[in-house]
Amino acid sequence: MITILETSPLNTVQDLGRPGYRNLGVSTSGVMDPVALRAGNILLGNNDDAACIELQTYPFVLRLDAAATFVVTGIDAAIELDGRPVLPWMVETAAAGQVLRIGQPGRGARGYVCIAGGIDVPVVLGSRSTQLRGGFGGLDGRPLEAGDTLKTTGTTLDMAGYGALPPSAVLKDAAGEADGRTIHLRAMPATDYELFTPEARQRLWTTPWRITPQSDRVGYRLSGAPLELRHRVELRSYGVIAGIVQVPPSGEPIVQLSDANTVGGYPRIATVIEADLWRLGQARIGTHIHLHECSFAEGVAAMRPVSAYLDDLRMMAGRYRQSARRRAGMKSGDRA
Incomplete structure (x- = not known):
């Protein structure tokens, strides 16, 4: 208790x-x-x-x-x-x-x-x-x-x-860094990417987006130069998962997170890959994030270092516990 x-x-x-x-x-x-x-x-x-x-x-x-x-x-x-x-x-x-x-x-x-x-x-x-x-x-x-x-x-x-080294000390981010003031995240163009103007699509990858105080476990609202559509569109509601980057009428993106709504209707411009969602979860209000375009194959491959980090930790912790039990057994034998 x-x-x-x-x-x-x-x-x-x-x-x-x-x-x-x-x-x-x-x-x-x-x-x-x-x-x-x-x-x-x-x-x-x-x-x-x-x-x-x-x-x-x-x-x-x-x-x-x-x-x-x-x-x-x-x-x-x-x-x-x-x-x-x-x-x-x-x-x-x-x-x-x-x-x-x-x-x-x-x-x-x-x-x-x-x-x-x-x-x-x-x-x-x-x-x-x-x-x-x-x-x-x-x-x-x-x-x-x-x-x-x-x-x-x-x-x-x-x-x-x-213990363990934190993943930020082991896993490189999208900019090839282990850590930094700006959080670099990989993202894939999403279903509605082509509905945005060429200038908006370029701005998505070059703007240092700031996480605003209007953010929580549902999603992070980002502040930066607005992203414009080619023309106004009406979309049917669709399923939403963590990582989807939606663009409301204000033009400032929202990244859906753990408590994301199950459905939405704002245009989807990108999706942060699963391998980088933990970095986003550790981002503070006021932090800047930089999105880097990646392919589906690159997004899938990005999970391998994360899985390897956890597998190595599992092996290390298991061996440490085995060694500690062996030492404890030897001491018990000495006392006997």
């Missing part, structure tokens, strides 16, 4: 989401940075989709009412366990009653508190993710509040003190 002592708005329980219900008007939801959640769960030996606490606002303080092993991924922030500094992306074990405090990140936007065994909330439509607009999933379908308690399995690992 854990108790929330201090939280700001919009921190929720999330997992990898609930696919398969968009035809019923239910969005996928789930974490904004699935790579960070998968990495945390791999480090703890959890199932990949074990639920966590997704942090969007800070500070966040919780008390571990039972001994538990945990890791905080997604961000580089000041983290303390009973006042002792704790490194992000590093596995730690807390004793019952210890308090975990997570401050404002220096890098990244969304942090993930992953607990060995996962957060135990009811499964709704195949997922533990919070759907804020629908008011279901997670803890009563709402953001966490001070005084809330969350069930955990109370699992502690027999080793700690190991």
Whole structure:
């Protein structure tokens, strides 16, 4: 069991989401940075989709009412366990009653508190993710509040003190950089790309788009030179997924994200590839993003380094746990 002592708005329980219900008007939801959640769960030996606490606002303080092993991924922030500094992306074990405090990140936007065994909330439509607009999933379908308690399995690992490099330090972005102030994302021209003027299509790839405060888990609204259509069009509603870049009448794009609407009707100019959505999920309000055109084949190939990062982490964590158990067994034998 854990108790929330201090939280700001919009921190929720999330997992990898609930696919398969968009035809019923239910969005996928789930974490904004699935790579960070998968990495945390791999480090703890959890199932990949074990639920966590997704942090969007800070500070966040919780008390571990039972001994538990945990890791905080997604961000580089000041983290303390009973006042002792704790490194992000590093596995730690807390004793019952210890308090975990997570401050404002220096890098990244969304942090993930992953607990060995996962957060135990009811499964709704195949997922533990919070759907804020629908008011279901997670803890009563709402953001966490001070005084809330969350069930955990109370699992502690027999080793700690190991961790991972964040993906931003390993995976190059669309500009061939590991990190930077401008977030570089790869995107494919979408269904309605040719409906825009040549000038607008060129501007899509050259404008440094700024993420505005009118942004949330549903989508990021971007500010920049407006994108014009060749002529006014009426489109039938179509299915929407995370990554689709829509252009409303204002001409300033909207990138759909985890809580994306299930249907929409604005013209689609591009789609951010799946391999880069985690980067977008870590982008702060006010950050600039730069879109780089890529092909479908390039978009598919871009998932390989992400999968390789997670596979390498899975192998490393497994070997570390095996080695730790072997050392523990040898010590037990010596005592016998």
